[in-house]
Amino acid sequence: MQPVISVRNVVKTFKEGGKALLVLDGITFDIGEEFVAILGPSGCGKTTLLRIIAGLEKADSGEIVFTHKDAQIGFVFQSPTLLPWMTVLENVALPLRVRGTSWREAEEKARKYLSLVGLQSFENFYPRELSGGMKQRVNIARALAIEPLILLMDEPFSQLDPLTAESLRSEVLDMWQWGVTSVRTIVMVTHNVDEAIFMADRLVIFTARPAKVAAIIPVEIPRPRDRRSPEFQKIEDKVYEYISA
Amino acid sequence: MGILDLMVALGYSLARMLVAYIISVLLALLVGTAMARNKLIEAVTLPILDILQSIPILGFFPVVLVFFVGNLPKPFGLEASAVFLIITSLVWNMIFGVYASIKSLDPSIFDMAQVYSFGPASKFFYIYTPASKSALLANTLVSWAGGWFFLTSAEVISLGEEEYKLRGIGTFILESFNSGDYISFYMGIGGLILTILLTYIILWNPAIVFLWNLPLLNIKIVYEKLSSIVSMLWNFIKEVFIFIEKKITVPKVFSKAIGLFFAVFILYYLLNSFAGLLSSDIYDVALNFARELPTSLFHVSLILIISFLLSLGISYATYKSREMGYIFTLSGELLASIPAIIWWPLLAQIALASSLGPYLVSLIVLLQGAAWYLFFNIIIFGLSNIRREHEELAQVYKIKGWYFVRTIFLPSIFPAVASGLLSAWGGAWNATVVAEYVVLSGRTFDMGGVGALLNRYTVEGKTTEVALTALLLSLVIVIINKMVWSRIFSRISSGYTGE
Numbered sequence: 001m002q003p004v005i006s007v008r009n010v011v012k013t014f015k016e017g018g019k020a021l022l023v024l025d026g027i028t029f030d031i032g033e034e035f036v037a038i039l040g041p042s043g044c045g046k047t048t049l050l051r052i053i054a055g056l057e058k059a060d061s062g063e064i065v066f067t068h069k070d071a072q073i074g075f076v077f078q079s080p081t082l083l084p085w086m087t088v089l090e091n092v093a094l095p096l097r098v099r100g101t102s103w104r105e106a107e108e109k110a111r112k113y114l115s116l117v118g119l120q121s122f123e124n125f126y127p128r129e130l131s132g133g134m135k136q137r138v139n140i141a142r143a144l145a146i147e148p149l150i151l152l153m154d155e156p157f158s159q160l161d162p163l164t165a166e167s168l169r170s171e172v173l174d175m176w177q178w179g180v181t182s183v184r185t186i187v188m189v190t191h192n193v194d195e196a197i198f199m200a201d202r203l204v205i206f207t208a209r210p211a212k213v214a215a216i217i218p219v220e221i222p223r224p225r226d227r228r229s230p231e232f233q234k235i236e237d238k239v240y241e242y243i244s245a
Numbered sequence: 246m247g248i249l250d251l252m253v254a255l256g257y258s259l260a261r262m263l264v265a266y267i268i269s270v271l272l273a274l275l276v277g278t279a280m281a282r283n284k285l286i287e288a289v290t291l292p293i294l295d296i297l298q299s300i301p302i303l304g305f306f307p308v309v310l311v312f313f314v315g316n317l318p319k320p321f322g323l324e325a326s327a328v329f330l331i332i333t334s335l336v337w338n339m340i341f342g343v344y345a346s347i348k349s350l351d352p353s354i355f356d357m358a359q360v361y362s363f364g365p366a367s368k369f370f371y372i373y374t375p376a377s378k379s380a381l382l383a384n385t386l387v388s389w390a391g392g393w394f395f396l397t398s399a400e401v402i403s404l405g406e407e408e409y410k411l412r413g414i415g416t417f418i419l420e421s422f423n424s425g426d427y428i429s430f431y432m433g434i435g436g437l438i439l440t441i442l443l444t445y446i447i448l449w450n451p452a453i454v455f456l457w458n459l460p461l462l463n464i465k466i467v468y469e470k471l472s473s474i475v476s477m478l479w480n481f482i483k484e485v486f487i488f489i490e491k492k493i494t495v496p497k498v499f500s501k502a503i504g505l506f507f508a509v510f511i512l513y514y515l516l517n518s519f520a521g522l523l524s525s526d527i528y529d530v531a532l533n534f535a536r537e538l539p540t541s542l543f544h545v546s547l548i549l550i551i552s553f554l555l556s557l558g559i560s561y562a563t564y565k566s567r568e569m570g571y572i573f574t575l576s577g578e579l580l581a582s583i584p585a586i587i588w589w590p591l592l593a594q595i596a597l598a599s600s601l602g603p604y605l606v607s608l609i610v611l612l613q614g615a616a617w618y619l620f621f622n623i624i625i626f627g628l629s630n631i632r633r634e635h636e637e638l639a640q641v642y643k644i645k646g647w648y649f650v651r652t653i654f655l656p657s658i659f660p661a662v663a664s665g666l667l668s669a670w671g672g673a674w675n676a677t678v679v680a681e682y683v684v685l686s687g688r689t690f691d692m693g694g695v696g697a698l699l700n701r702y703t704v705e706g707k708t709t710e711v712a713l714t715a716l717l718l719s720l721v722i723v724i725i726n727k728m729v730w731s732r733i734f735s736r737i738s739s740g741y742t743g744e
Contacts, residue, residue: 056356075360081353085375094371095361100491146361 277343
């Protein structure tokens with residue numbers, strides 16, 4: 001497998017009340033053109049690693065190597081993080097505009113990705129007029145609109161109600177499977193075991209803090225996956241073994 | 246003096262106000278943003294601004310004047326110092342408004358900007374500016390009045406032997422009064438009142454009513470036209486900056502060098518003026534200051550108590566009746582704006598009537614410089630804090646009258662009362678400079694106090710003594726802020742906010 005992202009011996013400590021708190025303790029693994037889920041107990045540092053990959057934080061030591069030096073990265077935030085004073089269309093077009101695309105071109109592209117997430121008729125709405133699920137769709141459309149090679153998702157379904165979360169999961173999987181976007185690599189952070197097995201090609205399981213890689217488990221079940229199938233159950237049991245260890 | 250003179254004078258003053266306002270808005274956006282986004286700037290600027298907003302800037306005015314007139318061609322220097330003075334009465338609360346708005350943004354918005362590589366201009370125009378808009382407008386309501394209140398003090402300045410006069414409505418009114426031309430005097434006051442009311446009714450009130458449902462008299466048509474022009478202009482500036490940002494990258498070293506240059510420049514001036522202060526008779530000035538301080542402290546405390554009671558009363562009336570609200574807000578806007586110096590000739594009958602007269606007028610002037618800060622703070626930030634469910638609770642359990650005021654009304658507006666009191670406190674100190682000493686038709690009224698002392702030094706042309714006294718007063722105010730106000734604030738924020 002040709003790696004797209006190589007995580008090399010990443011160490012990160014946080015200072016809390018004068019004490020140094022080790023969060024990531026030498027994380028190493030490769031990510032190729034695939035859907036990887038990073039799984040681990042709450043507060044173990046999964047999100048910190050994702051933020052380091054995105055360039056939002058710096059590692060104390062170790063490095064993140066991107067094979068394609070100028071690879072674009074899209075980021076789906078846990079909460080929608082939309083600007084309340086801009087319409088849905090403007091919110092999605094903004095990252096493109098900031099990169100120097102003209103408004104007209106940026107909005108054209110934004111429209112394309114808004115219709116991909118099913119919000120074409122809501123482009124002139126303001127965020128406060130949308131439901132939680134719709135806002136998260138805008139968040140996803142914004143990440144896709146810059147046509148990234150890599151898509152990072154930080155617990156993207158954790159703040160939605162179960163029904164909305166389930167339908168959004170299927171939509172993201174559909175887009176991924178049919179290759180209608182520019183995305184070749186997805187890295188998703190989650191603490192939901194079921195969600196990780198349902199969606200990802202490989203699971204990277206972290207130990208409790210300080211996080212190390214406990215195991216990397218491939219999920220070779222064809223999609224769409226049936227949660228009640230014995231293969232699914234088998235992997236689920238295996239994951240829980242590592243997490244509770 | 247005729248109608249034409251009056252119109253020209255009004256034009257000059259209004260232009261001065263507008264220039265000062267525009268500079269203040271830009272300054273507030275830049276400084277407020279820098280404070281909210283840079284820890285170092287925040288640590289340095291926050292305490293300085295805290296001092297600047299509560300000390301009598303007016304006391305430092307002669308120093309500023311000498312600086313500007315000495316460094317610029319004279320007419321330009323006079324204008325610059327007048328505009329500078331108006332800015333100092335507009336800008337502080339606006340800076341704090343911008344700072345607080347950006348500070349209270351969801352932190353993940355900054356992550357978003359970083360992930361999608363927003364440059365400084367993109368962040369400023371797409372995030373910081375729109376986020377601060379409502380705070381800027383809310384503060385404009387108070388600031389605009391503060392600007393008018395001190396406008397005339399900036400137009401007529403005597404510094405020792407020399408008297409500087411700028412063309413403007415303040416000069417117009419004072420000159421016509423002093424020359425006994427009462428028709429012009431009343432015309433001038435009428436024109437000023439009309440201008441103040443007009444700027445509120447067609448400009449600020451509609452702008453604010455667009456954001457909050459407050460009882461403010463307003464006419465929307467002019468504002469709508471003007472705001473579309475302004476936003477077109479702003480959009481143009483925005484697009485230019487975003488375009489430039491994409492084409493040119495300024496190396497970090499360059500911006501650091503500029504910052505260093507300014508720091509050295511400011512430090513040089515501060516050290517220079519400090520050396521000047523040391524050369525004067527510090528002991529003598531300090532003694533005079535200590536002698537006058539209790540008088541001013543008494544004036545300011547008395548005004549604060551009156552302001553407190555008055556504001557609570559009319560705020561409650563505004564809350565109870567929208568019609569009363571319209572009357573109070575408009576009179577507040579007007580009374581807070583009427584320049585301090587105009588009150589004296591306007592109430593000359595009272596001032597000259599008895600020996601107590603001047604004190605009464607002095608208190609009225611002080612009250613205008615303080616009470617309205619509190620009132621507007623309460624109606625903008627306090628009344629919106631009274632929750633619907635608490636009102637319903639009161640309705641269901643028939644909580645009425647004084648009991649309602651004590652258990653629901655007062656606790657809900659308390660945080661706004663506290664921050665309003667702090668502004669009123671700063672405003673009152675600033676107003677002492679114009680309320681404790683005045684020359685009216687050749688007669689000098691000296692009520693005593695630090696404000697009067699500052700005036701006496703100014704008249705004698707002792708700029709160094711003025712600066713030193715203002716510095717001492719600032720020190721006292723800062724000490725009181727730290728010892729009294731910060732305690733009140735921490736108590737309120739732990740007891741009256743949140744669920």
